[in-house]
Amino acid sequence: MHKITMLGTGLIGMFYTMVLHGQRSRDQVQVVYSRSADRAQQFAATWNVPRWTTDMAAAIQDPETSVVVIGLPNSLHEEAVTLAAQAGKAILCTKPLGRNAAEARRMLAAVEQAGVFHGYLEDLVYTPKTLKAIQSVRNGALGKVLWARSRETHPGPHSDWFWNKDISGGGAIIDMGCHCIEISRNFIGKEVKPLEVMCWADTQVHPIEAEDSAVGLVRYASGAVGQFEVSWTFRGGMDLRDEVSGTEGTIWLNHWLRTGYEMFTAVGEGGYVAEKAEGQTGWLFPVGDEVAALGYTEMFTDMLNALDKGTKPMEDFYDGYVVNAIMDAAYRSIESKRWEPVLLEVWRGAEDADAGVKLAEYDAQHFLIKEEKMPDGRTKVILKEKAGGRIVQKVLEG
Numbered sequence: 001m002h003k004i005t006m007l008g009t010g011l012i013g014m015f016y017t018m019v020l021h022g023q024r025s026r027d028q029v030q031v032v033y034s035r036s037a038d039r040a041q042q043f044a045a046t047w048n049v050p051r052w053t054t055d056m057a058a059a060i061q062d063p064e065t066s067v068v069v070i071g072l073p074n075s076l077h078e079e080a081v082t083l084a085a086q087a088g089k090a091i092l093c094t095k096p097l098g099r100n101a102a103e104a105r106r107m108l109a110a111v112e113q114a115g116v117f118h119g120y121l122e123d124l125v126y127t128p129k130t131l132k133a134i135q136s137v138r139n140g141a142l143g144k145v146l147w148a149r150s151r152e153t154h155p156g157p158h159s160d161w162f163w164n165k166d167i168s169g170g171g172a173i174i175d176m177g178c179h180c181i182e183i184s185r186n187f188i189g190k191e192v193k194p195l196e197v198m199c200w201a202d203t204q205v206h207p208i209e210a211e212d213s214a215v216g217l218v219r220y221a222s223g224a225v226g227q228f229e230v231s232w233t234f235r236g237g238m239d240l241r242d243e244v245s246g247t248e249g250t251i252w253l254n255h256w257l258r259t260g261y262e263m264f265t266a267v268g269e270g271g272y273v274a275e276k277a278e279g280q281t282g283w284l285f286p287v288g289d290e291v292a293a294l295g296y297t298e299m300f301t302d303m304l305n306a307l308d309k310g311t312k313p314m315e316d317f318y319d320g321y322v323v324n325a326i327m328d329a330a331y332r333s334i335e336s337k338r339w340e341p342v343l344l345e346v347w348r349g350a351e352d353a354d355a356g357v358k359l360a361e362y363d364a365q366h367f368l369i370k371e372e373k374m375p376d377g378r379t380k381v382i383l384k385e386k387a388g389g390r391i392v393q394k395v396l397e398g
Contacts, residue, residue, distance in 0.1 A: 002027040002304060005059050005089070007080055008071030009034040009043040011158055012094055016071055016121075017047045019296045027304055033059035060084050067092065067307070069121075073161040074099050074168050078107055085110040090117035092303055096178040096327070097320025099169025104324040105345055108317045119303040119313045120320040124152075124179040124240070125186050126295030126302065133244065133251050134186050142246030144354070148187040149227040149243040150180035153234035154276040156206065163208050171210025173201060173330055176230040178323050181218065182315070184226030187244045190319065191349040193221040196339045197329035205233045216330045219339070221353035237285065238276035247358070255293065261286050318348065366392075
């Protein structure tokens with residue numbers, strides 16, 4: 001059994017506690033911290049948490065807890081991680097790890113120097129569909145991954161601090177691009193080095209200093225490209241989709257707007273529908289088990305099982321640091337309007353990669369480009385001559 005300090009009482013703190021007290025009920029939040037006494041007291045009563053406080057250091061140093069879960073605004077992550085590492089506690093931190101790579105690097109150094117367990121709470125790589133798809137890719141079902149696209153869009157965050165660039169570190173990219181980038185890294189291979197980023201972003205709708213829409217491309221050493229699309233301007237709820245394309249196959253994932261549960265109501269559902277749902281009438285798309293569908297259940301199971309076994313979780317602070325470095329390159333690209341290198345002070349993956357075009361043999365004289373069955377029953381084969389490089393075709397009778 002793990003006794004836990006929960007830092008934060010917002011939506012994320014609620015989701016985290018809901019999972020901890022549900023799926024693995026032997027692991028319990030024993031103390032909760034909030035900057036608001038009223039909110040801390042209410043949260044403790046709702047979730048049967050024995051102790052609450054508005055003193056972060058006291059919450060972290062509580063003598064009965066051994067795990068600190070950080071669900072705070074981005075500007076408070078480094079302070080919380082530093083205090084928890086000094087206290088010798090296991091640390092699980094929500095995304096993004098830092099507001100930039102420099103913060104994330106310092107947090108990684110703090111936990112590694114202290115020798116404490118660290119997990120990066122990137123829930124969207126833990127959705128059941130995503131975990132299944134990642135395993136299929138690792139089993140070779142798609143061949144070599146060439147392109148991974150991840151999209152998260154919705155009408156905007158639920159708390160004021162997200163919209164404040166000084167507190168959050170950015171806009172839609174720092175909020176949701178971190179999800180999309182790490183999803184693509186899992187499909188392309190986290191051992192494959194991200195090289196450079198090209199990104200467009202703008203503030204299209206909201207009166208804020210940060211971007212509310214962005215599209216970016218991340219080029220990897222293997223030749224693969226990761227594409228992220230994020231927006232706080234999308235109307236109609238939350239759109240979570242991923243696509244993966246390889247030499248031997250394709251995967252499409254739709255996590256949210258098309259949940260398999262569709263309902264029309266003229267009078268209203270009468271309660272909560274789903275995160276970021278914009279309406280109560282008309283066509284609605286409720287979610288059966290929201291925390292499971294968003295990956296929280298599998299995420300905490302992996303984190304706490306790894307802590308029990310003394311092993312590395314699927315996502316740790318190093319992953320958070322790499323994601324921050326990629327986002328830093330995206331922000332530089334927005335300003336320069338050109339490809340910007342991913343600057344990694346620490347890289348623990350491969351330095352070389354299996355890049356370039358693989359030539360498939362057709363016969364002694366030709367490489368195979370494509371083979372396709374035509375409507376008339378014949379087969380057309382597109383070939384490249386080995387000797388001169390000329391592109392030719394052959395038509396084979398059915």
